[in-house]
Amino acid sequence: MKIQGISTQTLRRLPYYLNYLVNCEADGGYISAAAVASALKLNEVQVRKDLATVCQVRGVPKKGFPVSDLIEGLRDCLGQNNVHDAILVGAGNLGRALLSYKGFEQYGLNIIAAFDIKEGEADGKKIFPLEKLPDIINRLSIKIAVITVPGDVAQQVCDILTSNGILAVWNFAPAHLTVPDGVLVQNENMASSLAVLSNHLKSRMEGSE
Secondary structure, three states: OEEOOEEHHHHHHHHHHHHHHHHOOOEOOEEOHHHHHHHHOOOHHHHHHHHHHHOOOOOEOOOEEEHHHHHHHHHHHOOOOOOEEEEEEOOOHHHHHHHHOOOHHHHOEEEEEEEEOOOEEEOOEEEEEHHHHHHHHHHHOOOEEEEOOOHHHHHHHHHHHHHOOOOEEEEOOOOOOOOOOOOEEEEOOHHHHHHHHHHHHHHHHHHOO
16 A cells, blocks of 8 residues: 555654654764664665655765754654644543553544543543534544544444544554455454464563473
């Protein structure tokens, strides 16, 4: 899959580049693709291609890319220079934790409200009843939604969201979602991640016996 001409695989690597560049001490304000690749243990050719995608300035021989230009290009590419309003559906423990997280805005996301069976408030943000979902999506022109509902109702919630104009879904529910063409679903599968960790731990423990 590609988003605006950039493959999803490349997009997944870009935040790692940005985090490294923001925190690194570049020599004279320049850094080479080789240095980035070495620090992140990635292929140098791939890193060079990725950086060329987001930075229109050519690298300087024996110096590399201007770090400030790379950072600005990465932030633009990742949408961090333009904050997008979003909503969250499912104000349980996970949903409330995401609502209270203060770091989303630096990544270009602002969760302005949540929806659940019951009204309420979490971290100063209004939790609306589900029946108000279509009205608020359309009135505020929301295009991004976060799903943190139980798996057995996730598809139903997703259908309501996409039928009202949501174009991007960040899915934390343990369910596979079917969406119309043109809608992107980013799944955060905790069970899958934990399985990888568990398998790694098991193999290391067995290897040490």
